[in-house]
Amino acid sequence: MKLKQYISFVVISIVMHSCTTVKPYQKTRLNDSEMELSIRKIQKAEASFQSYREGAAGANGGKAGGGCGCN
Amino acid sequence: MRKICLVLVGIYINMLGAFAQAVDSLPYKNRKLKVEEINFVSSYYHQEGNNSAVTGGIGTEKLSDYSNTFDVKLVKYDKLNRKRNLDIYVGVDYYTSASSDKIDLQANSSASCEDLRVYPNVSWSIENEEKGTTVGTNISSSIESDYLSFGFSGNFSKKTADKNGEFGIKGQVYLDRVKLVLPIELRDGTRDFHDYDKTPRNTFGATLSYSQIINQRLQMMMMIDVAYQKGFLGLPFHRVYFMDSTLKAEMLPSTRFKLPVSLRANYFLGNKILLRSFYRFYKDDWGLKAHTMELEIPVKITPFFSFSPFYRFYTQQGIDYFSPYRSHALTDRFFSSNYDLSSFDSHFFGAGLKIDPPRGILGNKHWTMIELRYGHYKRSNTLSSDIVSMNLKFK
Numbered sequence A: 001m002k003l004k005q006y007i008s009f010v011v012i013s014i015v016m017h018s019c020t021t022v023k024p025y026q027k028t029r030l031n032d033s034e035m036e037l038s039i040r041k042i043q044k045a046e047a048s049f050q051s052y053r054e055g056a057a058g059a060n061g062g063k064a065g066g067g068c069g070c071n
Numbered sequence B: 001m002r003k004i005c006l007v008l009v010g011i012y013i014n015m016l017g018a019f020a021q022a023v024d025s026l027p028y029k030n031r032k033l034k035v036e037e038i039n040f041v042s043s044y045y046h047q048e049g050n051n052s053a054v055t056g057g058i059g060t061e062k063l064s065d066y067s068n069t070f071d072v073k074l075v076k077y078d079k080l081n082r083k084r085n086l087d088i089y090v091g092v093d094y095y096t097s098a099s100s101d102k103i104d105l106q107a108n109s110s111a112s113c114e115d116l117r118v119y120p121n122v123s124w125s126i127e128n129e130e131k132g133t134t135v136g137t138n139i140s141s142s143i144e145s146d147y148l149s150f151g152f153s154g155n156f157s158k159k160t161a162d163k164n165g166e167f168g169i170k171g172q173v174y175l176d177r178v179k180l181v182l183p184i185e186l187r188d189g190t191r192d193f194h195d196y197d198k199t200p201r202n203t204f205g206a207t208l209s210y211s212q213i214i215n216q217r218l219q220m221m222m223m224i225d226v227a228y229q230k231g232f233l234g235l236p237f238h239r240v241y242f243m244d245s246t247l248k249a250e251m252l253p254s255t256r257f258k259l260p261v262s263l264r265a266n267y268f269l270g271n272k273i274l275l276r277s278f279y280r281f282y283k284d285d286w287g288l289k290a291h292t293m294e295l296e297i298p299v300k301i302t303p304f305f306s307f308s309p310f311y312r313f314y315t316q317q318g319i320d321y322f323s324p325y326r327s328h329a330l331t332d333r334f335f336s337s338n339y340d341l342s343s344f345d346s347h348f349f350g351a352g353l354k355i356d357p358p359r360g361i362l363g364n365k366h367w368t369m370i371e372l373r374y375g376h377y378k379r380s381n382t383l384s385s386d387i388v389s390m391n392l393k394f395k
Helices: A003-017 A041-053 B002-024
Strands: B034-048 B063-077 B083-097 B114-128 B133-144 B147-159 B165-179 B198-213 B218-231 B239-241 B247-249 B255-269 B273-284 B289-296 B299-302 B305-317 B344-355 B367-379 B384-394
Touching: A041 B034, A041 B063, A041 B344, A041 B367, A041 B384, B273 B299
Parallel strands: none
Antiparallel strands: B034 B063, B034 B384, B063 B083, B083 B114, B114 B133, B133 B147, B147 B165, B165 B198, B198 B218, B218 B255, B239 B247, B255 B273, B273 B289, B289 B305, B299 B305, B305 B344, B344 B367, B367 B384
């Protein structure tokens, strides 16, 4: 296993192992609108121009291809 | 007889009572259809550069785009207390492009110097909050003068037993058609714009995602997209000049397999600062490999006013079929001088402002939020652009 893969595996394992059950009343900070795990509506035009001007797309809640004349 | 009747009436009343109790045990939810939120997003984008694919990798890339989207989210609870969401979205882009204008080599005179793109989208989902499941579907379309797209998708997600993790799966199909508008030098005869043939470009994709709350301040999400495209994947009006000055239209393989993988992590640092981070690795079978890293730091100046500087770094190793102006050999099977698919790095940075007072903007309780954002984009191969966006939210 390459060093980078090994480090990624160790970091992910440590993070996942440190998971704690968070009760609904403890989610005040997690429920903040800035904590959303997706691109926000105001960023969609940015994601759209990036999908035209760059070769990579997808895995960000948008499209990985198709739907427009982009790459 | 009277006793029997009284007993039957008693049993009936008891049964009614039992059912009434069962219904009352569910938490009360307003079952009327209501507008949850309305978002209006407007953006202005402008770019400058000197590597236009329309003119073979040289020439102006000047482009301006005015984008407006209108998004209405409706919500209704059914008798089983499931949440039904309906999202109706319409986007309209108007753009002017100096390079597209050169398809006909008569600047400021061709039909392609400006265009309109309309993209409606309707999503529907049903969410069972008790079971933690959501099932949804979506139909979309995109209409441009030389491009037509129809998209369909279905999705399912399920929360873990402690409701701190969620697994999602999504399948999507885009059935697109590209109008084969060739550069003027390569056209046969004098066909009208509307007479050009159309050819398919279809995309089949699947998305797997898993999000997890790590603790009271940190949550993460991992996403894997798989996309397979088949059909005409270049753009017919992109010129390619070969070493001996021969001119042809861009030619790329008719299939493409894409594999982007991302990790997003958001952390609430203290009480006023958040860290929003994103990393993506991308690889496809055209030889394109890319890394994207993004960090945004929203700072809550007050609970209802935040300032969010951000920085994004992107680097890509170009496709195997790219060469600059007059660098392709006539023996090349596939060829492109589109610098969007070349090797480069890019930096995107800027800041956003968000105001969402509890009594509404300017005292209007229905106008709940205004957000402004500006970003500057700089690519290592001469292209630079600016984008300014505004989001107004109403409830």
